[in-house]
C-alpha cells in the first residue's frame with residue numbers, strides 16, 4: 001500500500017480465482033487507505049456468492065469476471081483492465097497474482113523472523129518447516145528469514161497447483177530478488193528446500209479426499225480450521241510424510257497456517273459429503 005500511495009495511485013488492480021484470499025486482502029487493504037480497487041477473477045466453478053467472493057463484494061470492489069482458470073492467464077486480462085482504467089483517467093497500481101513481488105515477500109520475512117525467535121526462546125530445533133507453495137512468495141520470505149537466523153532444517157513447500165519442476169523456477173527467481181532488496185548475498189547457501197507436487201489432485205482448488213481428511217482431522221483434534229486450497233493440502237502432505245518417515249517426539253515439525261478459511265464455505269457440498277462418509281451421519 002505504501003508503494004501504491006507513493007506512486008500516487010488512485011485504484012489498485014489485481015487478479016485471482018473466484019475464491020481468492022489475495023483479492024479479499026487486497027480489497028481490505030485498499031479500503032483501509034482509501035483507494036478504489038478492481039479485482040479480475042476467474043469465472044471458475046467456485047464463483048458462488050460465498051466465502052472470499054462475498055467479502056470482496058461486501059467491501060465494494062469492482063469485480064470483473066473472466067473466462068479462464070489459469071492463474072497466469074489472468075494477468076493478461078488484468079493488464080487490459082489496467083489499461084482501460086488508465087485511459088479513463090485513473091492512476092492504477094498493479095499487484096501481481098498472489099501479491100508476490102520482492103517487496104511483498106518482506107511480510108513473510110518478518111513473519112519468519114518471528115517464528116525463528118519464538119523457536120529459539122522455546123529451545124526448539126524443528127525437523128522441518130512445512131508451508132503452501134503457489135507462486136513461491138511465502139516460501140521465499142520464510143526461507144530468507146529462517147536462514148538469516150541460522151536455522152538449517154529443510155523448508156518443505158507443498159504445491160497447490162503446478163508440478164515441482166515448474167515450481168522450482170520461482171524460489172530461484174525470488175531468492176535473488178529478495179536478497180538484492182535486503183542487500184544479502186544471493187550466492188549464500190539456501191539450505192535444503194523440498195517441493196512436493198503429489199498433493200495437488202486434479203488441479204488448483206481440487207478438494208482431494210486426503211485434503212478433506214486432513215481438514216477434518218485438524219478440526220476434530222485441535223479445533224483449527226484449514227482450507228481446501230492451501231493449508232488442507234499442506235496438512236495432507238505433512239500427514240503422508242509423517243506416516244512415511246518424518247516427525248519425532250522431541251523435534252517438532254512446524255506447519256504454517258497461511259489463512260484462507262473463508263474459501264472453506266465455498267466447498268460446502270464436498271465437505272458435507274465427506275463428513276457423511278467419515279461419520280456415518282447424514283448432514
Ligand SMILES: Cc1ncc(COP(=O)(O)O)c(C=O)c1O
Pocket residue numbers: 020021022098100132133134135136137138139230231258259260
Ligand atoms: C491462504 C494462502 N496460502 C498460501 C498462498 C500461496 O502463497 P504463494 O503464492 O506466496 O506461494 C495463498 C495465495 O494467495 C493463499 O491465499
